Amino acid sequence: ETGVTQTPRHLVMGMTNKKSLKCEQHLGHNAMYWYKQSAKKPLELMFVYNFKEQTENNSVPSRFSPECPNSSHLFLHLHTLQPEDSALYLCASSRGGYEQFFGPGTRLTVL
Amino acid sequence: KNQVEQSPQSLIILEGKNCTLQCNYTVSPFSNLRWYKQDTGRGPVSLTIMTFSENTKSNGRYTATLDADTKQSSLHITASQLSDSASYICVVSLNYGGSQGNLIFGKGTKLSVKP
Numbered sequence: 001e002t003g004v005t006q007t008p009r010h011l012v013m014g015m016t017n018k019k020s021l022k023c024e025q026h027l028g029h030n031a032m033y034w035y036k037q038s039a040k041k042p043l044e045l046m047f048v049y050n051f052k053e054q055t056e057n058n059s060v061p062s063r064f065s066p067e068c069p070n071s072s073h074l075f076l077h078l079h080t081l082q083p084e085d086s087a088l089y090l091c092a093s094s095r096g097g098y099e100q101f102f103g104p105g106t107r108l109t110v111l
Numbered sequence: 112k113n114q115v116e117q118s119p120q121s122l123i124i125l126e127g128k129n130c131t132l133q134c135n136y137t138v139s140p141f142s143n144l145r146w147y148k149q150d151t152g153r154g155p156v157s158l159t160i161m162t163f164s165e166n167t168k169s170n171g172r173y174t175a176t177l178d179a180d181t182k183q184s185s186l187h188i189t190a191s192q193l194s195d196s197a198s199y200i201c202v203v204s205l206n207y208g209g210s211q212g213n214l215i216f217g218k219g220t221k222l223s224v225k226p
Contacts, residue, residue, distance in 0.1 A: 002156065042115070042216035043155075043200075090154050097204075097213070099145075102154030 003027040004103035006091050012109045013081065021076040021106045023091030030095060032074040034066060037088040037105070049074060081110045113138045115217035117201050123223045128191055132220045134184040134201030142204040142213075146175050146186045149198045149219065158186070158199075191224045198222070 004025045013019050025032065034046040048056035049068040063085075065077040074091055086109050092100040115136045124130050136144070143162045147155035159168045159175040161184070167176045172189045188195055198219040205213040 002154065004154070040120075040218060042218050045214070092154070099157055099160065100214070102156070104153050107152070 002101040004101050006103035006106050010107045014111050018079040023074040025093035029093040030071050033092040035090040083110050086110045113215045115203050115215050117217035117220050121221040126224050126226050130188050132186045132199050136182050136203045138203040138215050144184050145202045147200040193224050196224045
């Protein structure tokens with residue numbers, strides 16, 4: 001295991017639902033990330049947090065809302081998603097700009 | 112435009128055979144290049160990292176090469192095993208100092224090892 005956990009591992013939701021993804025890292029890292037991985041596309045960086053402060057938001061639609069209460073926990077709140085949002089959502093953490101360690105991901109299906 | 116291109120898109124080989132995966136990049140300023148292995152339904156795990164001055168690096172049966180002049184890298188897998196079946200992703204880091212959101216990802220090569 002990489003020291004980064006994600007829950008749930010699988011999630012099916014309707015377009016009107018509200019759900020949250022959770023990520024926790026046990027590595028003492030200061031930076032945490034959300035990525036989206038769609039079939040046959042490169043990983044897309046969504047958000048970056050450094051010491052709980054959001055440092056990057058790559059033009060992500062407002063239906064995705066991140067929350068970072070501390071350096072060990074990261075959430076992604078989801079509401080009124082679209083079917084094209086179905087993907088594998090990966091969380092990662094790092095110490096500064098060094099190697100990123102990835103969690104196992106949450107497989108999200110939007111009906 | 113910063114890009115990382117990988118080939119082939121997918122590959123099927125027999126157990127015990129060798130294979131080589133390719134990565135071409137147009138990324139500047141270059142900091143380092145990593146190869147990640149991603150098992151189905153799991154997150155990527157780093158295999159190797161190479162900086163500008165390194166030409167080759169090994170991790171068990173995995174050997175990565177880097178030609179900074181031609182901006183090409185390869186990942187060679189020796190004596191493949193069924194557990195090598197996975198996607199292999201080439202990732203290039205931009206040299207932007209302390210910035211964390213500075214990785215350029217390839218689409219990956221899906222390798223299937225058959226018995």
